Amino acid sequence: MNFEPCTILYKYQENQRYFAQIAGGLEEEGAKELTQLGGKKASPIYRGIYFNASNAALYRINYQSRLITRVLAPLIEFDCHSDRYLYKMARDMDWSELLTPQSTFAVFATVSQSKITHSKFAALRLKDAIVDKFRDETGERPSIDRRDPDVWLNLHINQNKAVISLDTSGGSLHRRGYRKESVKAPMQETVAAAAVRMSGWDGTTPLYDPFCGSGTLLCEALMHYADVPAGYLRPTFGFERMPDFNPMAWQQVKEEADAAIKPVPEGLFYGSDRDHETISFARMNCNGLPGGEQIACTVSDFQYVTIPEGSTIICNPPYGLRMGQADQMSELYKSIGDFFKQKCKGSTAYVYYGNREWIKHLGLRTSWKKPLVNGQLDGRLVKYEMY
Numbered sequence: 367m368n369f370e371p372c373t374i375l376y377k378y379q380e381n382q383r384y385f386a387q388i389a390g391g392l393e394e395e396g397a398k399e400l401t402q403l404g405g406k407k408a409s410p411i412y413r414g415i416y417f418n419a420s421n422a423a424l425y426r427i428n429y430q431s432r433l434i435t436r437v438l439a440p441l442i443e444f445d446c447h448s449d450r451y452l453y454k455m456a457r458d459m460d461w462s463e464l465l466t467p468q469s470t471f472a473v474f475a476t477v478s479q480s481k482i483t484h485s486k487f488a489a490l491r492l493k494d495a496i497v498d499k500f501r502d503e504t505g506e507r508p509s510i511d512r513r514d515p516d517v518w519l520n521l522h523i524n525q526n527k528a529v530i531s532l533d534t535s536g537g538s539l540h541r542r543g544y545r546k547e548s549v550k551a552p553m554q555e556t557v558a559a560a561a562v563r564m565s566g567w568d569g570t571t572p573l574y575d576p577f578c579g580s581g582t583l584l585c586e587a588l589m590h591y592a593d594v595p596a597g598y599l600r601p602t603f604g605f606e607r608m609p610d611f612n613p614m615a616w617q618q619v620k621e622e623a624d625a626a627i628k629p630v631p632e633g634l635f636y637g638s639d640r641d642h643e644t645i646s647f648a649r650m651n652c653n654g655l656p657g658g659e660q661i662a663c664t665v666s667d668f669q670y671v672t673i674p675e676g677s678t679i680i681c682n683p684p685y686g687l688r689m690g691q692a693d694q695m696s697e698l699y700k701s702i703g704d705f706f707k708q709k710c711k712g713s714t715a716y717v718y719y720g721n722r723e724w725i726k727h728l729g730l731r732t733s734w735k736k737p738l739v740n741g742q743l744d745g746r747l748v749k750y751e752m753y
Contacts, residue, residue, distance in 0.1 A: 384534070434556070456492050457495040468508070471510065517533075517607050518537060534608065561716060572633065575681045636661075671709075733750060
């Protein structure tokens, strides 16, 4: 990819306006975070935020945002009442500033309230247009790679209006890079980051996760405390493929963010889980981050751990339910409630429920409940204060 000035004026270049995808319920928090990172005119909608940003702010948001899933840069917008017209418009575009015949790319699409009704079919038509364009002009074609392409493209069709965008993130930002090993159905990184942010924890109290699993909440809490950029371990970003990418501005953004990383003191982060292999995963994942060796992860059932008085507890207890396990799950959550009452006096707990059914089984008065979506789970983050 060369860094000559862009000759084609794409839609995002006309107004420096972008679209950030985000989990439902986090739109307002996400807009605040975008503004803190240099975004302007943040306008939340359902599961998304429109915002303006300079090149440097766009790079900073992708590198440091903990809540955003990905950021899209609109390339072209047009009326689209048929797949033939979609193909024609995409075929007429000059893709040479974004792709070469040696590149790999992938298309993800969403359609709603439109004559084109299937997202996979819409994505296929866009893919065909790009491939046919290259094949006719060069005799070669870029390849499809749905796992780790050079370029991610997004197609969004709503009410017969189509927008083709470049994914400036280069794949979902929840993939931080520290999770080398994982338990089954782990908490998504952006959701864990949201739980830490919503708790208001600021590092003045010890933080404990008695159901730490492979350590996602602990890692996100450490990154929050130490100002480790969310994208610290990501090797590349989609914005590096933008035709007007400014490598010097990106280098400055990265250096400034990395220079702000704080040391992590001993005795601030604690995690435990009753499974030996799970704790080995947690230690491996935590140690991949700056200061991660200061997170104390131990093998223990939650009922036998000692919580320092005045701690902040943030956790995501098991919520899956197999046939015939309702009584066991009910007893588990009752035990968690007893544990909070008896062993966590003076502490504050924030419990994420992927299944809201179990909130009433804990047996404690809640201080507040806030929606927090984790993939397909319409979960809740619930605060408890143990006096």
